[in-house]
Amino acid sequence: MAEQVQAMTALQRRVAEHQSSSLLQVIAEELEQLIITGVLTGGDRINESSLAARLGVSRGPVREALRRLERGKLVEFRTNRGMFVREISVDEAAQLYDIRASLFGLAGRLAAERISAQQLADLRERVEQLQAAVPAVDDYYPRNVDLHRTLVALSANPRLADLYDDVSKELHLFRRHGLESDAARHLSNCQHAEILDAVEHRDPAATGRLMEAHILSGKERMLAALRD
Known part of the structure; x- marks a missing residue:
């Protein structure tokens, strides 16, 4: 035994x-x-x-x-x-990105109002780890997914987190497409750092705006990658 x-x-x-x-x-x-x-x-x-x-x-x-x-x-x-x-069309993926962007922005506004100093420090450390992982998409992407989920969870709105997760799951293949290049991963993580700067300043409006823009930027990278 x-x-x-x-x-x-x-x-x-x-x-x-x-x-x-x-x-x-x-x-x-x-x-x-x-x-x-x-x-x-x-x-x-x-x-x-x-x-x-x-x-x-x-x-x-x-x-x-x-x-x-x-x-x-x-x-x-x-x-x-x-x-x-499941496979989805590019048009459907683009629509899901728009929904996801709105949900992520809302989560950012809520998170900026209630995040603790320790939670922020933990997020900073994870962004630094992501920077070290930039050369490899297979390493970067799962950590990126986890970072996004953590940011949404900090909204303290479980229903919002569930909705965000449901939409995000349908986009895994397309999200990876948008992070294939080193430049795309570097840009993505620079945006993470900007988001955390807004969070540190306890600025809900700026945090929400940056988090929504971050997802829309991912949408454009995905579309560009598919065109190429």
Whole structure:
């Protein structure tokens, strides 16, 4: 028994520690992570058996987690073919960027009013770490996603955070496109630093404006990358 436990991967141990009520969330988070890191991209077929083996669970929970993700529009079922990472058109992506920009701006206005000095210091450190990660999109992008989620969470508005997350999940592939070049990643992180300067000055209007502009800038980079 001890040898079996020792042989379990860290991810499998994490799964084993959760009750069935949260197991589906763990599986959904792992699948989203595969998309964030570029292991899975839009149009890729999801192999339920492989994912179940990776997690050390049966296919039942994997299938149920995929159904949840389908409701969130991250994946889609194709008749007689299985489950696939959802693809969206460029026009739809542009519309989602506009929605996301408004939500991010609102989160910034709220966060600037209530952020603590320690929270701000933590964000500064993460921006510095992102700067070190600029040469590699596979390293930069997941940290960028996490930084954005943290900024939105600091709004102390859980419903806003959920809405932002739902919209953002549909855009993972397009967001990566806009951060492929070193110059794009450098510009993105410079904008992060500007946002934190506005937060430090406790300026809700400036913070909201900069955070909305940051997303719209990402939209333009994405469109330019696709044109190229």
